[in-house]
Amino acid sequence: MTNNSTKVWIFILSSSLALLMIGYQVGERLGLLVGFLAALLLNFFVFFYGESRALARLNARRLKGQDSWGLIDKVEKLSVKLGLPAAPAVYLIPHPSSNAFCVGHSWKRGSLGFTVGLVQKLNETELEAVVAHQLCHIRRLDSFAYSVSSTLANSVVGLGQFLDSFLPYRLQFFMPLLSPIGWLIIKLVVGKNSFFENDLMASHLLENREQLGEVLWRLEGLAQTSPLSVPPCTSHLFIVNPEGFQQKNLFLKSHPPIKARLQKLMGYYPI
Known part of the structure; x- marks a missing residue:
C-alpha cells in the first residue's frame, strides 16, 4: 500500500x-x-513557508526557557527513544480548548503545538501520551504528508478567496468552487488507516494501550465542549477533531470516529 x-x-x-x-x-x-x-x-x-504560516495562523508561540509542565523534557526524552535525529520545537496556542497538533515539512525536524487548555487540564501521564502520539506522526512522516497537503489545499482555498475579493457585492463564486478541490487534496493524502496505525505505534512507545486510549477519549470529549476554530484544511493536523460538533459536513471530517479509533486500539469502546 x-x-x-x-x-x-x-x-x-x-x-x-x-x-x-x-x-x-x-x-x-x-x-x-x-x-x-x-x-x-x-x-x-x-x-x-507552509509550516511557519500554519503556526502563525494558529497564533502559536515557541516555548523556551521556563516550562512548568515539563513539555520540552518529555519531547526530548521520547524523541531519543524513537530515534529521531532532533527533538521537535514546542509551541503553545493561547486557547482554552484541549488539543495538540504537529507540523513538519522536513524529515529531520518538526514542530509540536499544544493548547494552553490541554497543558492545564492533563496530568503528567496524560501529557506524555499526547507527546508520544504526536512524535510518532513525525517518525512515520505523517507530519510531512499532512503539512504539505494542508499547504497545497490552503493555497487552493486562498486562491478562491483572492478571486472572490474582486467580485462586487461580496459575492462568492470561486470559493465554493475551489474549496472542494482543497479538501479533495486532503482526502487523497490523509486516510483513516494512518490514524489507526499511529495510535498503535504510540501505544507501543508508551507500552500501554489503555493509557493512550483513555487520553484520546477524554480529548475528544473536551474538543466537543470547547471547540477550537482552525484555518481551513488544517483540522487533520490535530490529535482529535478540533472543531467538535461545529463541523457538520461529513466530507470535511478528517478524523475517523473516536469509537472506531478506540476499538482498533483497545478492542473496545469505554462507556
Missing part, C-alpha cells in the same frame, strides 16, 4: 508536470518557462 509521503511526492510531481504542460499548451516556450517558474514557486511555498 502506498504510504502518505509517497502519495505526497506523486501529487507534487503530478502538479508540477501539469503546470509545465498547461504552460506549454498556452504559450509554448514562453508558457513552458512560466509554468516552470510557477511550479518552482509552488514547491518553495510548500516546503519553506
